[in-house]
Amino acid sequence: MTETYPNPEQDAVAGATVLAFPNRAADTVGDDLDVPGWLNQPQPDNATAATVDKSAASKAALPVQAIRNARTTYRQAKTVLRWLLAHRATKFGARQAAFILAGVRIGLRRAWESRTTTTHQAQIRAAAAAGDHESALEWEARASKFRTERHARRMELLRLPLHIAAGIAHGIIAAVLVLSVIGIAMWWKTDHIGAVTTPFTATFNVLCAIGAFVKATWRPTLEALPVLATAAAWAAGRNARDLPAWLSAAEIGDGSTPQVVPDEGAILEALRNLNLGPMNKAFKAGWRPQWVSPTTRSGNGYHTQLRLPQGVTVEMIGTGKTKKVLAHNLLRAPIEVWPTEIAGKEGILDLWVADSGSLTAKVPPYPLIEDAGATVDYFDKRGVPVAISQRGEIVRAPLMAKNYMVGGIMGTGKSSFTRNLLCGAMQDPLVDIGVYVMAFNADYDLMQPRLSVLVKGDEDEQALAALNELRWLKDEVTRRGKLLEKYGETAVTRKLAMRDKRLRPLVRVFDECHELFEHKKHGEEAADLAIKVLKKARKCAMTLVFVTVSPTANSIPKDVTRNTSNRVAFAVGDHVANDGLLGTGKHKAGITATTLNPATDIGTALTIGFSPNAFELVRMFFISADDGNDQVTPLVTRAMKGLDKAGLAPGDTAEQVDGDQARDLLDDVAAAMGTEALVKSSVVISRLADAHPSEYEGWSQQRLGEELKQHGVIPRKTKDGTMHVDRRQVDAALADRAETTGEAAEDDSEDGEI
Structure with missing residues (x-):
């Protein structure tokens, strides 16, 4: 019997791999090998090749299917892992574990550092x-x-x-x-x-x-x-709160807006992704930042100072779209990120980043409303409360030796600032306040009882009234200078203002002042007068406030802006208006109010001169003037009571409080002693000076004794070695004088009858 076996060469052509069996001789059939007979049956060549092809293909498909199954399992495991990591319960547990690990790290670090x-x-x-x-x-x-x-x-x-x-x-x-x-x-x-x-x-x-x-x-x-x-x-x-990013995605505790601490790493990552060519070049060249001041907590935010690489200026980062990208990279609104350059530290980025949402929180009530017993002193360097800073601190506006430039788009909060300033200033009874509004509005009507003058209107008559006020202020600066020379003082003080009404502090507001400075007939003279007053009035207790909606080069003379110590810029339209308010070059330095949104940032302003910092971003206190919630009138009423108590009136800047009237020493001493039988001479002088400072300020015990001796009153020394005034001697001197006066009157009447 002839047996047929697969031919390896033929099967290779068919594309299959076949294992060749050794040829068997015919006489081997029926030997001791226990092989089934069907295996020895002849098979067709094509059937054998097909069977081998299927077996080989099946073996070759096994690795491919295994890879596919592994990939499917990996994707499913990855999906499940992502779901687990994103689940609130997982994050909560991981966050608590991270807290513990962070606490251990902090404890170890503190122990090591100690x-x-x-x-x-x-x-x-x-x-x-x-x-x-x-x-x-x-x-x-x-x-x-x-x-x-x-x-x-x-x-x-x-x-x-x-x-x-x-x-x-x-x-x-x-x-x-x-x-x-x-x-x-x-x-x-x-x-x-x-x-x-x-x-x-x-x-x-x-x-x-x-x-x-x-x-x-x-x-x-x-x-x-x-x-x-x-x-x-x-x-x-x-x-x-030092957690991985995936755990810090939500604010700890209340699930509110995400918070990212702008530490050195976060700031560098934000700068790396600004898409600035010079900055990208610096990073590629291996630039290593130099931190002048590391990230530290500053009020409601964080403060950092960083030396920038060559070719990168603060202006590139702090203005335009780049600032918005920087704020985006730090997960903040543009108003919450302030990159600036400090004078004298060129090339250093001074960055302040507010807590997310801190600049939109509710502003607390006006402090002088909350504290009904609070007093104000015009000469106090702390000034009056007007706003809240970005750090959450009360911002005060000083009055003595200060002047103000306030501006911004209509409806952004300029009236709130002037209202806060005046409602605080009027609580000092010595202050005389006048307002000139070059428009018809009712912003100051509720304050009129406490104002010495209120002029409203945009016609020539009102412009002339404001001009005349500036003329009077210019002459007043000269008069006050002569009075200071007379009293031997270099600047007006509270004691001096109490002594002489002519030195009462003056606060003058010129609202919509661009109408005055742009007036065809009076504008040039008004600008010249304003500049002269601003330059000379610093020590004369005179405060000028200019408010405008149009801070341009034509509407506000540059010298007016240059000579104002405190500047307030609400939302403005462009860098021209910004620099017209805050000063030339401020927009370039990153101190710009162009990033304020007039629709949402109402009452928020950028200020200069209120603190040692290069600027302050503030939110104004709000004093309501609505009929249903009038908070201005109670403040005005309180101010009027203080004015009456001081014996003054709005506009009362007559010659002197009591200096022009001849004082009677005996009457004044009797009033100072009251019902006391024996009073120290030093105490009598102190009481006289408090009651009539213009007459008795600076008196010595020797002078008091000499003056009283002329009336028959001689102070005597007691056992403790101090000089005292005896009330009995004062009463006797008064009685003698009354008797003498009566006799003289009788003689005069007798002479008249003859």
């Missing part, structure tokens, strides 16, 4: 980077002192076991002696020798009780220590 000079070295590096070599040397000295003290502590620890052993031995000896003395005393008292051991027994029982208490509590205490340590670590980590 035992090493890490903090000192960091301060030395920061001082060296800032070029402050004096501070660097100071911190180096502190580090050396710390090392010396640390070595002394460690040496003391080595001796501590000996000290403890000696202390225990001394304590035992002292206790035995004391207990022995007590026992002997008890023996002597009770006449029983067994009483000697009573103190020792009682002490032993107390020690046993303490031991029992410790035995009962040490185990729970040890078990509670890990729990307490974990709770402490959790609290420290939660306060630090």
Whole structure:
């Protein structure tokens, strides 16, 4: 029988791999090999090839299917993992664990820093980077002192076991002696020798009780220590809020707006993604930033100072679309990010980033409304409250030696600022307030009882009235200068203003002042007068406030802006208006109100001159003037009461409070002494000066004695060695004078009858 086997060469052509079997001879059939007979049956060549092809294809498909199954399993596992990581419960648990780990890290870092000079070295590096070599040397000295003290502590620890052993031995000896003395005393008292051991027994029982208490509590205490340590670590980590980004996506605790701390890493990442060519070039070249001031908490935000690379200016970052991108990268609104350049620190980015949403929170009530007993002093450098800063602090507007330029688009809050300023200033009864509005509006009508003058209108008549006021102010500066020379003073003080009405502080508001400065007939003269008054009025207790809706080069003379100490810019339309209010170059330096939205940032303004900082972003207090909620009238009423109490009236700047009237010394002394029989001469002088400062300010006891001696009153020295005025002598002098006056009157009447 002839057997047919697959041919390897033919099957290779068919594309299949076939294992060749060895040829078998015909005489091998029926040998000892136990092979089924069907295997030895002849098969067609094509059927054999097809069977082998299917088997090989199946074997080749196994790795592909395995890869597909692995990929499917990976995608499913990845989806499940993402779902788990995004789930609130997972984040909550991971956040708590992260809090604990962060707390442990903080504790370890604090322990390390307290035992090493890490903090000192960091301060030395920061001082060296800032070029402050004096501070660097100071911190180096502190580090050396710390090392010396640390070595002394460690040496003391080595001796501590000996000290403890000696202390225990001394304590035992002292206790035995004391207990022995007590026992002997008890023996002597009770006449029983067994009483000697009573103190020792009682002490032993107390020690046993303490031991029992410790035995009962040490185990729970040890078990509670890990729990307490974990709770402490959790609290420290939660306060630090130093979490991974995927856990920090929501605000901790209340689920509100996301908060991202703008630390050094976040700021660098934000700068890296500004799409600025020079900045990108610097990063590619391996630029390493120099932090002049690391990120620190500053009010309701964070403050950082960073030296920029070459080719990158603050103007590139702090203006236009780039600032919006920077704010976006820091997850803030543009109004919450303020990159500026400080004068004298060119090339350094001064960055302040507010907490997200902090500049839209509700502004607290006006402080002078909340505190009905609050007083205001025009001469106080702190000034009157007008707004809240971006740091959440009260911003005060000083009055003495200050002038104001206020501007912005209509309806952005200019009236709120002037209302806050005037409602505060009028609480000082010495202040005389006048308002000139070059338009017909009712912003100041409720204040009219406290104003010395209120002019409203945009016609020539009102413009002339404002011009005449500026003319009078120019002459008033000269008059006040002469008065200061007369009194030997360099500037008006409160005491001087109380002494002479002619030196009462003046506050003058020129609202819509662009109408005055652009007036065809009076504008040029008004601008010239305003500049002259601003330059000379600083020490004369005169405060000028200019308010405008159109701060351009033509509407506001540049010298007016240059000579105003305090500037307030609400939302403006362009950099021309911004620099017209805040000063030339402010927009370029990043101090710009063009980023304020007139629709949403009502009452928010950029200010200069209110603090040592380059600028302050403030939100005005709101004093309602609506009929249903009139908060202005109560403030005006309170101011009028203070005015009446001081014996003054709006516009009352007559010659002097009491200096032009001849004073009667005896009457004044009698009033000063009251019902007291004997008063110190120094006290009498003090009371006279308080009541009539223009007459008695600066009097000495010698002068008082000489003046009283002319009326027959002689101050005498008492046992304590001080000079006193006797009320009986004053009354006698008054009686003698009355009698003499009466006799003279009778003589005059008799002469008249003849």
